[in-house]
Amino acid sequence: EEIVAYVQRWRDAGGRAVLVSAADQRIVERVADHLALFDEAYGSDGRMNLKGARKADFLAEHYPEGFAYIGDKDADYAIWQRAARAITVDVPRSLRARVDDLPIESEHLTTRGSHFGPLMRAMRPQQWLKNVLVFLPLLAAHRFDLVTLGEAALAFVAYSVVASSVYLLNDLLDLQADRTHPRKCKRPFASGALPLSWGTVLAPGLLLAGGLVSVLLGPVFMAVMAIYYLVTTAYSFVLKRRLVIDICALATLYTLRIVAGGMATGISLSVWLLAFSMFFFFSLAAMKRQTELVSSVAEGQDKAHGRGYVTDDLPLVSNMAVASGYVSILVMALYLNSPAVQILYSATVPLWGICLVLLYWLSRMVMLAHRGQMHDDPVVFAAKDRVSIACAGIILGLALVGNVL
Structure with a gap:
């Protein structure tokens, strides 16, 4: 925002503003159209990558009368050497000193506040x-x-830091796409609130930390x-764009958290728990895609951004969410009628209320997604939803009653 304001003041004073970037020409044009701030916009076109020395040659050729250049990287030094005025943004002291040694006017802008907030958002x-599983x-x-x-707490810590590692990697990989996305452009890396170097x-640092904690378990x-890291990385690179496979991958990642909890604590996992989790989390994953498709329809798009679905798939994806969710409740009902429950709970009748609460909760969630009221x-x-929190409290209460009666 500070840089946008600076450029606006430059234009108000009678100067011309030109956006020149190493990004693809189409992306540069979209950014320029969105900001409505530049007189011209140039980007890389597949034949020339407008970065460093090539960008310097381009600017010197197009603006022989001289130009001022705003940059924030070491690669921009070659451009400042050819410029009439150098304007740096949040550069290291060593680079600032090199720019000051150039025989031109220089100005240094600082936009950095605390990086703690953006870092937390990126993580x-x-x-x-989800790792509470x-x-x-x-x-x-x-x-x-x-x-x-x-042991379970250590597993939670390990999964949390590894998950954050994957989120950071995913944001770095999707940087160009996020910068043109109406909502994702506000992410810390895409918006520039957090340096890419971080x-x-x-x-890799968080991944290493998670690995070290895992050694203890x-x-x-x-x-x-x-396996979790490989699947989630594959999801970030490829699987999230594959029809239905993406939903299966998300359901698997949820279930792997439960498996990890069992491995960390030495508790054997029942077939009932694994079956319930696969169907239940398949439903939530399908619901996530349902939400994205509803947003795509509202925005007038014919397909979900970065996914393998078209908007015509919305009814089928919604049905998948409903069907899988109801099957998970059926598994729960069958489990409540099994001998294993008699061992763990003194009274099983209150536990049947859990099925009713889950039926209500899943049905309501699908309806909210269908209406476009679920944006996360x-x-x-x-x-964050009070009704969902209340449902969770009722379920815990029913389980407690079944255990103490």
Whole structure:
């Protein structure tokens, strides 16, 4: 915003503003059209990459009378050497000193405030809520001793930092697309609120930290964590653009968290829990795609941005969310009628209320997604939604009643 204001003041004073970027010409034109601030816009066209020395040659050829240049990277030094005026933005002291040594007028702009807020947004701690699933095995098995809780807590930490590593990597990979997206352009890297160098350092750093924590939980947990990282990385690169495979991948990632919780605590996972989780999280993943398709329809697009779905798929995707969700509740009902429940709970009748609450909650979530009233990942939305929180409280209450009666 500070740079936009600076350019606007430049134009108000009678100057011309030209956007020249190494990005693709089409992207540069979109940015220029969005800002409505530049007289001309030039980008790379497949034959010439307008970066560094090539950009300097381009500017010197097109503006022989001289030009002022705003830049923020070491590669821009070659351009400042040819410019009549150098304007730097948030550059290191060493680069600033080199620019000051040039025989031209120089100006140094600073837009940086605290990076803590943008960093937290880039790491997406709200998504760590999904990692609470590592505690599900101990809840299902009624194992609440300190050792088991500590192991589950370590698993939560490991999954959270590794997940943040993947989010940072994903944002770096999708940088160009995010900058042209109506909502994702506000992400820390895409908006420029967080330097790209932070992502290139923190992404592998957080992955290493998660790996070190995983060592404390044993080789089996490390193997599950490795599978999780491979699947989520494959999802970021390829799978999220593949029809239906993306939904299966998301459901698998949710279920792997439960498996990891079992491996970390040494608790055997029941077939009932795994079956319920696969169907339940397939439903949530389909609901996520449903939400994206509803947004695409509202924006007048014929397909979901960066996904393998067209808007005509919306009814089918919605049906997938409903059907899979209801099957998960059927699995829950069958489980409640199994001998295993008699061992864990003194009274099973209150537990049937859980099925009713889940029926209501899933049906309501699908309806909200259908109406375009869900703008987040379903899990993130539920964490902020009062009705969803109340449903979770009722479910926990019913489970507690079934355990103490």
